Amino acid sequence: MSVRYGVRLIGIVYLALGIIGLAAPVAADADEIARIELTGVIDQVNAAYIEEALRVAAEDGDAAALIVIDSPGGELTSMDRILKAILASEVPVITWVAPEGARAGSAATFVTLAGDVAASALALVSGAAGRAASATEVATNPAALDLLRFALSEQYAHLRKGAG
Numbered sequence: 001m002s003v004r005y006g007v008r009l010i011g012i013v014y015l016a017l018g019i020i021g022l023a024a025p026v027a028a029d030a031d032e033i034a035r036i037e038l039t040g041v042i043d044q045v046n047a048a049y050i051e052e053a054l055r056v057a058a059e060d061g062d063a064a065a066l067i068v069i070d071s072p073g074g075e076l077t078s079m080d081r082i083l084k085a086i087l088a089s090e091v092p093v094i095t096w097v098a099p100e101g102a103r104a105g106s107a108a109t110f111v112t113l114a115g116d117v118a119a120s121a122l123a124l125v126s127g128a129a130g131r132a133a134s135a136t137e138v139a140t141n142p143a144a145l146d147l148l149r150f151a152l153s154e155q156y157a158h159l160r161k162g163a164g
Contacts, residue, residue: 033062038050042075050081054091069098071104079111082111087114
């Protein structure tokens with residue numbers, strides 16, 4: 001391991017600790033952070049698990065909830081349930097795409113961005129599962145540009161309204 005990598009790793013650890021410190025409520029009695037794993041395809045089972053885990057974190061008086069994400073994405077209705085649970089959570093939610101090389105594709109990207117604090121390990125893969133249009137298509141076909149604008153505005157609006 002090079003010195004440069006070690007210094008970078010120490011910096012990331014300090015940054016993460018600072019973020020967690022800022023996210024934890026000042027008056028919190030608990031010094032625990034609930035760790036919730038979101039792996040695999042986002043479906044109704046994962047949605048119910050996240051909803052329940054966030055409810056339990058609030059009931060236990062945890063300082064925050066950490067959702068560790070490694071998912072290719074999944075169902076939109078399940079994503080909406082997870083987004084609503086995160087946005088309505090009584091404890092701050094930290095989303096972390098990990099371990100190194102983990103991904104947050106498609107619906108998992110939205111889940112990541114819904115957290116009060118979003119972080120990732122090195123070598124993150126994130127974003128939509130498909131493309132809207134290539135540069136060549138946009139240059140040669142005005143309808144492709146309209147499609148791209150529509151897709152981006154739909155995604156932006158979905159994030160802004162918090163999934164409903």
